[in-house]
Amino acid sequence: MNCRILLSSILLLLSLASTFAQQTGTIRGNIKDAASKEDIIGATILIDGQNRGAAADVNGFFSLSKVPTGTYTLKISFVGYKLKLIPNVTVEADKVTEINTFIEEEGSTLQEVRVVGKKLTNTEVSVISEIKAAQQIVSGISAAQIGKTLDRNAAEVVKRVPGVTIFGDRFINIRGLNERYNTVMLNNVFTPSMETDVRSFSFDVIPSNQIDRILVYKSPAAELPGEFAGGVVKIFTKSIPDENYLTIDASGAFRDGTTGNEFFQPQSGSNSWTGFNNGYSDLPKFFPSTADLKQIAISNPQALAQAGQSLRNNWTPVSSTALPDMRFTITGAYKLIDKEDLKLANISAVNYSNTRTTLI
Numbered sequence: 001m002n003c004r005i006l007l008s009s010i011l012l013l014l015s016l017a018s019t020f021a022q023q024t025g026t027i028r029g030n031i032k033d034a035a036s037k038e039d040i041i042g043a044t045i046l047i048d049g050q051n052r053g054a055a056a057d058v059n060g061f062f063s064l065s066k067v068p069t070g071t072y073t074l075k076i077s078f079v080g081y082k083l084k085l086i087p088n089v090t091v092e093a094d095k096v097t098e099i100n101t102f103i104e105e106e107g108s109t110l111q112e113v114r115v116v117g118k119k120l121t122n123t124e125v126s127v128i129s130e131i132k133a134a135q136q137i138v139s140g141i142s143a144a145q146i147g148k149t150l151d152r153n154a155a156e157v158v159k160r161v162p163g164v165t166i167f168g169d170r171f172i173n174i175r176g177l178n179e180r181y182n183t184v185m186l187n188n189v190f191t192p193s194m195e196t197d198v199r200s201f202s203f204d205v206i207p208s209n210q211i212d213r214i215l216v217y218k219s220p221a222a223e224l225p226g227e228f229a230g231g232v233v234k235i236f237t238k239s240i241p242d243e244n245y246l247t248i249d250a251s252g253a254f255r256d257g258t259t260g261n262e263f264f265q266p267q268s269g270s271n272s273w274t275g276f277n278n279g280y281s282d283l284p285k286f287f288p289s290t291a292d293l294k295q296i297a298i299s300n301p302q303a304l305a306q307a308g309q310s311l312r313n314n315w316t317p318v319s320s321t322a323l324p325d326m327r328f329t330i331t332g333a334y335k336l337i338d339k340e341d342l343k344l345a346n347i348s349a350v351n352y353s354n355t356r357t358t359l360i
Helices: 002-021 124-133 154-158 290-299 301-309
Strands: 024-033 044-047 053-055 061-068 070-077 084-091 096-103 138-142 164-167 171-174 182-186 211-217 231-237 245-253 262-265 318-321 325-338 343-354
Touching: 024 070, 024 084, 044 061, 053 061, 070 096, 084 096, 124 138, 124 211, 154 164, 154 211, 171 182, 171 231, 290 301
Parallel strands: 024 096, 182 231
Antiparallel strands: 024 061, 044 053, 044 070, 070 084, 138 211, 164 171, 211 231, 245 325, 262 318, 325 343
16 A cells, blocks of 8 residues: 555656646747847857857847746847846746847947058168169168268268269269259159259258168159159158157268378368368458459559469468368257147258368
8 A cells, every 4th residue: 555655656746847847938039230230140148047048140040948937037248239138038838938139239439549650761771672672773872871971961972872973072973974864853852953054953952961861763664754864863851750869970980091191281270170261261351353353464464463472372281190081960850840730840960070082
């Protein structure tokens, strides 16, 4: 009798367990973007408090099956969207609970990020790279190379470029053709002529420490002017600096055949080393003008001789030992206005060089 009661109890418990196990339902639905109404592919749907979840398919559809009956909170999330909680989602036995909802994009806006890079153009490597990239025959010299020399202006710099010579200490000659057959551009703009009757540019007006690089093009190309026969010289000056700076440079050089040897030079004033005349080389106060000299030479040769005797007729050279070449440069750059749409800066330089050359 007791065995029958025990068996009946076990069967009753199994029946109840089977009945409770079958008390499940399904949650399904669709997830869309609140603004565009487009399906959200890959949105994650989780049941809060349970290790159950699903992901939306290519149509934004999801399905959670065999969810035990009860009331739950759904958590819907996706990258770039706000987390959405849907409370009081009731699951009934053998029924489907539809959840069709929208999620909103995250409202935060990222700040603008600007990455600004500045290309170096005044180094030896940058000039070599520019020459390699060109399709023409090009020679060049950079500010880094110029800084190693005692050159004072663009005329002294450009003559270091192969195939280029300078005559008159300022005019250019490329491959044997004089200045009228060559084109000079300053920062990609045609330079004005320094002479009234010939197209020519005086290279001595540009200080060497204001030069960023010089490129000499010796063959034609579509991007170059077609009115040259010798070459095109492009001079690029230094641009607005990133920061204010003051640079003091001092350099020296040994000149073979001159430095350390006996050096002869005419007598001069005590301040001649500055490059300025302190009156030593001035003409006498009553020295005749050029027009008067012509008249005197014709009508009164004796007066002409007296005018000549009034000059400093000291022709005895001064002997000394030639010192090494020296150069001092002070360069300052200052930004005056630095705005997004307006930039203004000043770059100033003072050069001093003292060289001695013995001509043989």
